Amino acid sequence: MRNYTLAPLLLLVVLVVVEAAVVPAWRNSKPHHLTRSHREVQEWCDPVLGCLQLTEDWYMPGRPINDLPKPRDDINTKFMIHTRTNPAPLEDVYISAENVIIDTTTFDPLKPIKFICHGFIDTGNLKWLKEMATAFLELGDYNVIRVDWGDGSLPMYSQAAANIRVVGLEIAHLANHFISNYGVDPANIHLLGHSLGSHASGYAGEKIQGLGRISGLDPAGPYFTETPEFIRIDNTDAVFVDNIHTDADHILLLGYGTEQAMGNVDFYPNSGHDQPGCNPVSIGIEMIEDLPEGIRDLGACSHGRAYKLFTDSLKEPCPYLAHECIDYYSFEVGRCASCGEDNSKCAYMGIHADQYTHKTREEVRMYFDTDKESPYCYYHYQVIVDTAHPKEAEDWVQGHLHVTLFGDNGETITNLKLTEEHERFDHGQPKYFMFTSHVDLSRVIRMEAHWEYDDTLTDIGSYCWNLLCNRALYLRSIQISPMDYYPEETRLDHTRAQCHVGSEYVKIEDDQTQDLHYDGNWRFQELCNQRRKRVPSGAFRDKTVRVLSGFCSAEV
Structure with a gap:
């Protein structure tokens, strides 16, 4: 059996050569017969599959070399089916x-069908x-069907990119x-490709009327990013x-995927770029445990993380809920917790992505974070x-805030x-x-907050001497919202603001801990009204704060 564990490294070499050397040469000295106005339409035909055309529309700076696919027998696409009733699954x-x-x-037309298709210099x-x-x-x-086009994935990248047609x-x-x-319903057919x-x-979807998903x-970036x-x-x-x-990095930065959104919903775990655990140390440990997989990850760890995440979504009860956000930074600083009143701002990554409530939207970018391993x-x-901000407080303090949360x-x-x-x-x-x-904490019902002031040696303005300034942090509340509870009504029901018992705010001295939790003496409605007046316009989406089960919570 073929084993192409060094495929990612070869892919990198091939693509760097093509993009760094061939593209400039093509732009500056392309032969007369290849100019845009003189290219002849080329055609690939098969008596069973039909015909494909290669026209001038396929040529552009990002696709300087375009080939016709190899003959059908050379590509040698094979399908292998697995069902629960297989004697050997x-x-x-x-x-x-x-x-x-x-x-x-053991194919059963009444059961949903999943096709799984590999990529460049791989096999089924x-x-x-x-x-x-x-x-x-x-x-x-x-019905799970593995697609093996390994014989067609072996040539140069430009040829493999043609063969996938x-x-x-x-x-x-x-x-079909x-x-x-x-009598299979096309809505029950789901294609997955790496x-x-x-x-x-x-390409298959273009030929299957009513294909479900x-x-x-x-998705590969080279030869496909910013194309029609x-x-x-x-x-x-x-x-x-x-x-x-x-x-999603560019190929010259060792990225094989693309930043471009190409679907109804596009998910960008950990920003969509370098994935956690894809570093030489982690991969070295992996090579000790599983040499072939470690060698494979050495060249394409982040590229292969996508299929690992999808497989994980099939096995884990954890929801993999992603949030729409203007960019990854805004997501990371907590600005995109809400799924929106119509729940259009959240979707599950992986197997349950098709539960998204607004499937007709296009190129929606969703973000979430993951661990470095399964x-x-x-x-x-x-x-x-x-x-x-009482009178005795400094205008600002800096340091580390530690919390212990109880669900x-x-x-x-x-x-x-x-x-x-x-x-x-x-x-x-x-x-x-x-x-x-x-x-998973569900609802946070109690919290311990510990404050440590931190002087920055390189910033003289951050020094706060005990006799000259106040190093304490003054807290009204700390609100915790579990972002993975869906729909939005459920998230709001689990959102809680923890306050100090018996006072509007609490003073936490440097290197001290305060307990924040629910108590019947809290004046929740008064506290919420004060917060609504104090928060700047736009900080909360509907600028309202609600009392939920005795807890002060805000929709954000």
Whole structure:
């Protein structure tokens, strides 16, 4: 069996050579017969699959070399089906668009169909495809079909990028055979593709009327970024198209994916760029445990994270809820906790992405964070630290705020530092944070807050001598909102603002801890009214604050 563990490194070499050397030469000295006005239309035809054309519209600076696909037999696309009723679930049972072959398999036209397609210099026998197939069958009763176009993925990248047009036709041919001859509902067909396989799935979607869903797993960027929709995966290729971007850097920065949104919803875990755990130390440890997988990650760790995240979503109860935000920075500082009144600002990454309530939207960017290894899923929490500004307080203080949180489900997060670096708190102004944890707290019912003032040696203005200034932090409340509770009404029901018992605010001296929790003596409505007047316009979406079950909470 073929094993291309060094494929990512070869891909990098090939693409750097093409983009760094061939593109300038093509721009400056292209032959007369290749000029845009003199290119002849080229055609690839097959008696079963039909014809493909290569026109001048396929040529552009990002696609300087365009080839016709190789012959169908050279690409040699194969399909292997797995079902729960297979005697050996991961045995290679081949299937094709012929009734005599289909009827010898355990294919069931009444069950949903999942196609899984690999990318460049890969095969359908890779470990991750089998793991995803297994996870699908453990989750539900599906027909899972692995697509193997390994023979067509071997040439130069430009040739492989051409060959996936035929792979798309092959997938469509089999899917349409299911639809025409077995009564399969196209809405129950779901295509998943990694890298070039994402675009192959897009080509297939163009030929399958009413296709239910395509999931792009880090769609390949080189030759596809900023190209017309007919060249790449896009939101018209299925009723719903979702993409996961994990390696969005440019190829010259060692990225194989794309930053460009190409679906109805595009997910950007950890910004969509370098993924946690994709560093030489972590990969070195992985190589000790699993040499082939470690070598593979050495060249394309972030690129492969997309299919690992999707597979994880099949196995984990953690929700993988992502939030729409103007950019990743705004998400990281806690500015995008709300799913919106119509719940259009949140979607589940992975298997449940098709539960999104506004599927007709286009190129919606959603963000979330993950851990460096499986289970990758985190729970996200928005924190709003609401400070007071009595006369004795400094205008601002800086330092570290640690919290210990107690949930109503008995779970606890201890000694959590809200930021790695010291933070400036302007008294009288709210401060937003976001943190992640594997712990689901449900509703926070009690909190311990510890304050440490921090002088910066390089900033003389930050020095605060005890006899000359006040190092204390003055708190009105700390609001915790669990961002992974959906829909929006549920998130609001779990949002709690923790205050000090019996007073409007609490003074926390340097290196001291205060207890914040619910008490029947709190004047919640008065506190909420004060907050509503104090928060600047636009800080809260509807500028209202509600009392929920005796707790002061704000919709943000």
